[in-house]
Each structure stands twice: as structure tokens, then as C-alpha cells.
Amino acid sequence: xxxxxxxxxxxxxxxxxxxxxxxxxxxxxxxxxxxxxxxxxxxxxxxxxxxxxxxxxxxxxxxxxxxxxxxxxxxxxxxxxxxxxxxxxxxxxxxxxxxxxxxxxxxxxxxxxxxxxxxxxxxxxxxxxxxxxxxxxxxxxxxxxxxxxxxxxxxxxxxxxxxxxxxxxxxxxxxxxxxxxxxxxxxxxxxxxxxxxxxxxxxxxxxxxxxxxxxxxxxxxxxxxxxxxxxxxxxxxxxxxxxxxxxxxxxxxxxxxxxxxxxxxxx
Amino acid sequence: xxxxxxxxxxxxxxxxxxxxxxxxxxxxxxxxxxxxxxxxxxxxxxxxxxxxxxxxxxxxxxxxxxxxxxxxxxxxxxxxxxxxxxxxxxxxxxxxxxxxxxxxxxxxxxxxxxxxxxxxxxxxxxxxxxxxxxxxxxxxxxxxxxxxxxxxxxxxxxxxxxxxxxxxxxxxxxxxxxxxxxxxxxxxxxxxxxxxxxxxxxxxxxxxxxxxxxxxxxxxxxxxxxxxxxxxxxxxxxxxxxxxxxxxxxxxxxxxxxxxxxxxxxxxxxxxxxxxxxxxxxxxxxxxxxxxxxxxxxxxxxxxxxxxxxxxxxxxxxxxxxxxxxxxxxxxxxxxxxxxxxxxxxxxxxxxxxxxxxxxxxxxxxxxxxxxxxxxxxxxxxxxxxxxxxxxxxxxxxxxxxxxxxxxxxxxxxxxxxxxxxxxxxxxxxxxxxxxxxxxxxxxxxxxxxxxxxxxxxxxxxxxxxxxxxxxxxxxxxxxxxxxxxxxxxxxxxxxxxxxxxxxxxxxxxxxxxxxxxxxxxxxxxxxxxxxxxxxxxxxxxxxxxxxxxxxx
Numbered sequence: 001x002x003x004x005x006x007x008x009x010x011x012x013x014x015x016x017x018x019x020x021x022x023x024x025x026x027x028x029x030x031x032x033x034x035x036x037x038x039x040x041x042x043x044x045x046x047x048x049x050x051x052x053x054x055x056x057x058x059x060x061x062x063x064x065x066x067x068x069x070x071x072x073x074x075x076x077x078x079x080x081x082x083x084x085x086x087x088x089x090x091x092x093x094x095x096x097x098x099x100x101x102x103x104x105x106x107x108x109x110x111x112x113x114x115x116x117x118x119x120x121x122x123x124x125x126x127x128x129x130x131x132x133x134x135x136x137x138x139x140x141x142x143x144x145x146x147x148x149x150x151x152x153x154x155x156x157x158x159x160x161x162x163x164x165x166x167x168x169x170x171x172x173x174x175x176x177x178x179x180x181x182x183x184x185x186x187x188x189x190x191x192x193x194x195x196x197x198x199x200x201x202x203x204x205x206x207x208x209x210x211x212x213x214x215x216x217x218x219x220x221x222x223x224x225x226x227x228x229x230x231x232x233x234x235x236x237x238x239x240x241x242x243x244x245x246x247x248x249x250x251x252x253x254x255x256x257x258x259x260x261x262x263x264x265x266x267x
Numbered sequence: 268x269x270x271x272x273x274x275x276x277x278x279x280x281x282x283x284x285x286x287x288x289x290x291x292x293x294x295x296x297x298x299x300x301x302x303x304x305x306x307x308x309x310x311x312x313x314x315x316x317x318x319x320x321x322x323x324x325x326x327x328x329x330x331x332x333x334x335x336x337x338x339x340x341x342x343x344x345x346x347x348x349x350x351x352x353x354x355x356x357x358x359x360x361x362x363x364x365x366x367x368x369x370x371x372x373x374x375x376x377x378x379x380x381x382x383x384x385x386x387x388x389x390x391x392x393x394x395x396x397x398x399x400x401x402x403x404x405x406x407x408x409x410x411x412x413x414x415x416x417x418x419x420x421x422x423x424x425x426x427x428x429x430x431x432x433x434x435x436x437x438x439x440x441x442x443x444x445x446x447x448x449x450x451x452x453x454x455x456x457x458x459x460x461x462x463x464x465x466x467x468x469x470x471x472x473x474x475x476x477x478x479x480x481x482x483x484x485x486x487x488x489x490x491x492x493x494x495x496x497x498x499x500x501x502x503x504x505x506x507x508x509x510x511x512x513x514x515x516x517x518x519x520x521x522x523x524x525x526x527x528x529x530x531x532x533x534x535x536x537x538x539x540x541x542x543x544x545x546x547x548x549x550x551x552x553x554x555x556x557x558x559x560x561x562x563x564x565x566x567x568x569x570x571x572x573x574x575x576x577x578x579x580x581x582x583x584x585x586x587x588x589x590x591x592x593x594x595x596x597x598x599x600x601x602x603x604x605x606x607x608x609x610x611x612x613x614x615x616x617x618x619x620x621x622x623x624x625x626x627x628x629x630x631x632x633x634x635x636x637x638x639x640x641x642x643x644x645x646x647x648x649x650x651x652x653x654x655x656x657x658x659x660x661x662x663x664x665x666x667x668x669x670x671x672x673x674x675x676x677x678x679x680x681x682x683x684x685x686x687x688x689x690x691x692x693x694x695x696x697x698x699x700x701x702x703x704x705x706x707x708x709x710x711x712x713x714x715x716x717x718x719x720x721x722x723x724x725x726x727x728x729x730x731x732x733x734x735x736x737x738x739x740x741x742x743x744x745x746x747x748x749x750x751x752x753x754x755x756x757x758x759x760x761x762x763x764x765x766x767x768x769x770x771x772x773x774x775x776x777x778x779x780x781x782x783x784x785x786x787x788x789x790x791x792x793x794x795x796x797x798x799x800x801x802x803x804x805x806x807x808x809x810x811x812x813x814x815x816x817x818x819x820x
Contacts, residue, residue: 012651044649052612056605156791
């Protein structure tokens, strides 16, 4: 199976570990990742400039369409942005016309056929829990873990169709494959604080600290993420030494999975 | 003697130019001084040996350029390799070739041949270079004119190089056909007097080596044979067969039609002066021309690898010098992640290669700069590192964009979040904006705040407020809650709503939107309010920068 790999902007500089482990997991599963000339997904321009945000996303989809490939991204903000853009692209006739014109100038076009996958939904729906169970040669039995869903994939549900917006289950099910025990955690669907890290750092870090605290109270050893921005936010503890992590460590889901599959990742 | 004096004067001017430029680089670097709170480390250069070697290899072989574009690398390498040989072995032969090879003489093979070979490489490279410019095949000229304002950048140095090598070939050709030069050499290297033997040698050189004699020596096979013997006796030991200088021979063949006139006017002496003068001009011009990238690129690469990775610890000179290492090749803009931003807004300062030019202008206090455009453009950067990876000059663009906001710190040009943190919503709602400044007006396509049916059904149940993380954790600083923002809209106070802290600290987590029992798109409305506020804020910022410029002038 071939998929266009959309890493998003942050992975190549800020979170290489995510990109590397993601690629390794996909290799184990026999997925051929193709790198195309993508641009930004448009998420950072949401709320800044509506047209740019929608056009950026649709242009990426058009590039994938030209190569007759579906898109997979490990980032939830990118995933959410794609869904968001598709929603508004069809809703606004004027916007659609303008975007189609711009695409036409670069010999691109988009007919809506490109599928958009996030890592989790792809593993859950396309690969299946049974296959993952079979492939996991190493089990981390009994390790308690809290999962962080990430807002932009979950909500608004009418646009993203990822999972239930307040009581999702797919991440927990996927984590169980590796033998880990997902804890009941009230903050699993709450924001990590990353979107306002630059604009309102103090608040952003307060939100982060409360997440650590709450995960620790739930008895978790790790917080598991499957989103570039969430992981970057949890890793802020490397730069801000006065954040109390309550002994909870953030970990990328792909790193757990890679280790479970017997990959290079030491976990 | 006069030539030597001129040479030292140009060296002195070149050194003065280097000092001037260094001061300029430092000034450019100091633009990125952070605001008072964190201390600025002016930094020192401690390039480590491994990086120095890599940097050196890159200078010789242009590895980074090769990775970015093969064809461009090829003719860049033609010019570079050719000119490097000519400078070291030919121009400075007294300190290089003469010392290294005891048989060296400019007229001896392989030197005579190599000089022509490398010279022709330079000429070929230059011609390809001009063609590429003329046919608009440069990366930054291909797409919709986005590099058009840089069309003539860096032309002076390549024209100079072309002229130097061109006059070099002409000079060599004019010496080949020159009777006076021939006579001087006969005087210096043989004991021949006027007579038959001299005539025979002349005949040989006329027939075999393009020398134009006045009057022409009459042909005679017997004499020619004797001439060849005399050539072997007197000339061949330090003058190889002239035909190995293949380019100059071609030119000499053409020039010999006017040989008599050219020899009488001593065109070779004239050409020597021109050739030498152009070389001196290049030396004087070196610190200011595009050619300074030969020195700035290794510097910027070495420093990029060396300096600490964290943004706030970077140094002043680093940026200063590396800004000027840019050769406007445009590869960065070709891979830029936010290129769609440029496609929609048409603001060239979204693109890296244009931002660098603007930054250089700001450093030089150029009056015609749109700070506002740069701020908007740089704000769009997503820090994806693609430009830094491809940059053939090895400039640390990633860090540069991260610290560019610092140059706006004493201006009104802050990003919108900071802007709205500094102003109360009530004051913001009353603020007058000049309509003509709303040039940044963008079509508000989703139109939720204009249509009352999006929010009129709000029943003020406060569920949105109850799930909002900002309200939960920021009770002290936050002003309006989400349901109050909705109510402001119902009271037709959209400008007041667009200035609230709630709108600008919203996490966009959509928790409110999906839980609203009335199906009000709360987050989408908040995002649209941001958009609306942003458009007006841009107008205000633009107003202030214009005012500032008026005050300065």
C-alpha cells in the first residue's frame, strides 16, 4: 500500500523522533510512504487569514491527487486542518472558485477524492487491532499510561469524524495492543496548551502543568501523544525547569509501537 | 613600477572596504538584539576543525549548491574552477608557479594550454550565466515574477570576470600577432642580427605562429626549413608551440586581417593596461560585490554549525555576515512551506529570499522599506527548516526568522496577540481606523459574524464557559467568557468582541462548539472575530508606521 506522507512543518526540525519512529512503524506494516512537495497545511493561518488556511490545505490535497495517492499525517493539527479546509471548500462557492483558479495556474486540480488519514485512525480502521496485536512481539504489560487525544482531530466532530468528541476510545484500544494499561483520565480530551504558547506562555504552561498533575493522580507513568504539537508542548519541560511533571513522562505513541514491533526504538 | 604601486593602492582600498563591510555586518547583526530582559551575547567565533574542513570542501566543490541544483552547479563550477586557476597560477604566478615549478614560463606547456583551457571554462560559464538570466531561467524568475526586483543583482561581478578573461584572451592574441613583441623577444633571447637568418625565423613564425609582419615575408620552402631549425635553437626551450593556446590562436587568426594596423598602434600594450586595470578594479570592488560570497559563505556555514542551537544565544556578527552571504538564488522560496500565503496575499516578504533583501535594506537604513510587509510575511513562517536545509550558502535562516521579530520591538509592529494584550477591548472598539489604511482588507469568506442566525439562538446557558480551559485556568486575567462574547455579538458589538482577551487567548480546542446545545459554532465565530480584529489591527499598525516615517522625514 502506498500513501503520501505529510509530516507537517514541525517534525523535521523540532521533533525528528516522531518522524523517524513513524516511518519505522509504517515500514513494519508494509506501508510505502511517498514524500511529495507539500507546503504548510494551513493550520497556523486559521484565524489569521481564512483563505490562506483553506487554500494551503487544498493545494496539498491537489498535489496528492496529482500523484493518485491518499494522505497520511502523524500530526492532529494537520489532520484537523485538512478536514476543516475540505468542509469550508465545499461550503463556499466563491472560495472554491478562487482556489480552483489558483490551482489551475499550477496545473493542479482537486475533485475531493483524496482520503485524509491520521496515524491513529489509519491504524484503527485500515490496519486493524488484530494485525497490530499479532505484530507486537514485545509487550509492556501493566505499564499505566494516560492518552492525550488532541483537540483538532477530535473536534468539531461534524467536520473531522475522528471519534466521539468527548468520549473517544480508539487511542485506548490502540495502546492496549502493546500490553499497556490506559488509565481513566479526565483530561484526555482537553487541550495541551500549545496553541497559545507564544501568545500567552504563562497560561499555556499552567494548562500543561495541570495535565501532568491530573495524569499523575490517575496513576499514570506516561502520557502518550500522537500529535506533533502535543508532544512539543509536553517536551517544554526540557526548557522550563520549574514545571512540575509529577514524575509523568511524555512519550510518542509511534515510539511505543516501534519498540513493540521490535524496531530500533529503545523504550 | 607604476603597476606595482597601483596594485598596492588597490590592496589598501580592498582592506579598507573589508573593514567598512565588517562594521556594516555588525550593525546588521545588532538589529536582532533582544529586548532588555534577556542579556544579549555578542558572541565570539570558535569554529571547530571538523566544521572548518567541511566548510573548506564546500568552498572548493560547492557541495551544498550541488545538492540544490545540478545544472546551476555545473556552470558555477566552470566559472569558479577556471577563475581560481587563473588567479593562483596565472595572476600570482610569481608566488605560486614560479616557486613550485622550476621550468615555469607563461609560454611553456602545460601552462600555456591550461591557461586557455581554464579561461575558456570561465567564458563558457559566464555565457551560460548570462543566457540563464536573459531567458529568465533562474529559480526565482520562473514563477510569476516573484524575484523580478532582484533581476540585476550580482551582475557587476560576473561582467567583470567575463571582461577580465575576455581581455586576457585578446591580449594573448594581440601579442601573438605582434611584430614588435616578436622583435623584442629576438633581441632578448637570441644573438641574431638583421639578415637572412632573421628573415628565415620571421618566415617560420609568420607561417606557423600567426605573427603579422610589415611587409610580409615572402614564402620560400627552403627558408622555412631553416627557420624551423633556428626556432629549435633559440625559441623552443621556453616557448612551446603556439597552437596549444587554442582560444588565442583562433582570435589571432581573426585579428591578423588587421595585423599591420593593430601592431602599429601597439594594441597589445593597450590591452595589457585594460586587463590589468580590470583586475585591480576587481580587487577594489571585491568586498562590495557579489564575489564576497566566496568568503561569507564559509563563514556563515562554519558559524551556523558552531554556534549554540538555541535561538536566543546566537550572535550578532553571525547574522550580520550571513545576511550578506545570500546570493539571491531563490531555492529557499521555491521550497517555502508558506508559499500559498504569497499566492493569496502577493506579499513578497513571505518568501525567504525577499525577506533577506528587506532585512539588508533595514540594516542599511534604506528609506523605502515596508516594515509592515516584513512583519506580516515573517509572521507566516512556520519554522519548517526547509529553506535552511536547501540554502546553498548555508545561512542559518531558521534562526534568522525566529529572531526577526526583534527588529520590530521598538515599533508598533508586534504580532496580533501581543497587540491585543496591550489594549483594552473598550478602547479598541472606539479606536478610529482610517478607511484608506484598510488595504489589508480580506474577504471574510465564512461570514458567521455578519449573519445573525449563527449566534442569535444563544440562550446564555454558560455550558461553553464551563468547558473552556482558558476560563478555568485564567480566571484572573481573562475578561469576557465565551458566552459573553456571543452576547456581545447579539448586542451588535462586534468590534468590542474582536478586542476581548477571550478571543485572543482562545486555544481553539473546539470544546465549546461541540457541546453547545444550540449548535452555535462558538470557536469558528471566535476565529472569525480574530480575523476581523486582525484586519483592523493591521490598519492601525500601518497607520503608525506611516506616521513614524513621516516624522523621520
